[in-house]
Amino acid sequence: xxxxxxxxxxxITVTGKKLTVTCSQNMNHEYMSWYRQDPGLGLRQIYYxxxxxxxxxxxxxEGYKVSRKEKRNFPLILESPSPNxxxxxxxxxxxxxxxxxxTIYFGEGSWLTVV
Amino acid sequence: xxxxxxxxxxxxVQEGRISxxxxxxxxSMFDYFLWYKKYPAEGPTFLISISSIKDKNEDGRFTVFLNxxxxxxxxxxxxxxxxxxxxxxxxxxxxxxxxxxxxxTTVTVRA
Numbered sequence: 001x002x003x004x005x006x007x008x009x010x011x012i013t014v015t016g017k018k019l020t021v022t023c024s025q026n027m028n029h030e031y032m033s034w035y036r037q038d039p040g041l042g043l044r045q046i047y048y049x050x051x052x053x054x055x056x057x058x059x060x061x062e063g064y065k066v067s068r069k070e071k072r073n074f075p076l077i078l079e080s081p082s083p084n085x086x087x088x089x090x091x092x093x094x095x096x097x098x099x100x101x102x103t104i105y106f107g108e109g110s111w112l113t114v115v
Numbered sequence: 116x117x118x119x120x121x122x123x124x125x126x127x128v129q130e131g132r133i134s135x136x137x138x139x140x141x142x143s144m145f146d147y148f149l150w151y152k153k154y155p156a157e158g159p160t161f162l163i164s165i166s167s168i169k170d171k172n173e174d175g176r177f178t179v180f181l182n183x184x185x186x187x188x189x190x191x192x193x194x195x196x197x198x199x200x201x202x203x204x205x206x207x208x209x210x211x212x213x214x215x216x217x218x219x220t221t222v223t224v225r226a
Contacts, residue, residue, distance in 0.1 A: 035216075040218055042219050043216040050212055097210075097212050098214045104149070108157055108158045
């Protein structure tokens with residue numbers, strides 16, 4: 001089954017304790033991306049990757065890091081989480097980006113609470 | 116500053132009637148528009164899309180209309196069914212690997 005898998009699905013952590021949210025896709029997609037969803041703001045793009053070893057900032061990259069060492073994996077790293085990073089996070093992937101004809105597939109989401 | 120706006124946070128419609136969801140955008144470089152549907156505790160799922168070279172795209176009960184001069188698009192659901200109750204997000208892309216989303220509209224279909 002084609003899917004985007006995120007882990008963990010739910011996490012409560014403390015301020016400053018580094019954490020990683022993993023994302024994996026089994027569709028051989030070139031493009032992967034991370035979003036956060038907050039009330040009244042919809043989904044905002046954090047980082048995206050066009051291919052292995054190629055990443056770029058989205059609209060809200062501050063406080064986050066990413067890496068793309070393998071095509072299927074795109075982890076999101078919070079080096080020193082703060083309470084304002086409490087949010088619902090989604091990983092997404094597509095065959096070749098966000099241009100016309102591309103369908104972007106989303107994972108089920110990771111609820112992160114920073115206390 | 117949000118480049119994609121859904122000004123109606125919620126919409127309530129009777130089963131069998133038409134649901135119309137609206138979306139406005141400000142970036143004239145956007146050339147591809149998508150609608151996503153999201154149930155609680157799930158990720159967004161793709162519903163329908165439209166390229167800027169078209170003004171209408173239809174897929175079963177779902178039709179998206181694009182008015183480029185007004186920078187406006189709408190999603191029509193006819194007839195509305197109880198399973199359509201969800202949050203709907205409008206999204207837009209300018210081919211630069213970025214996807215901008217609206218804040219979402221919660222649709223409730225009443226029996």
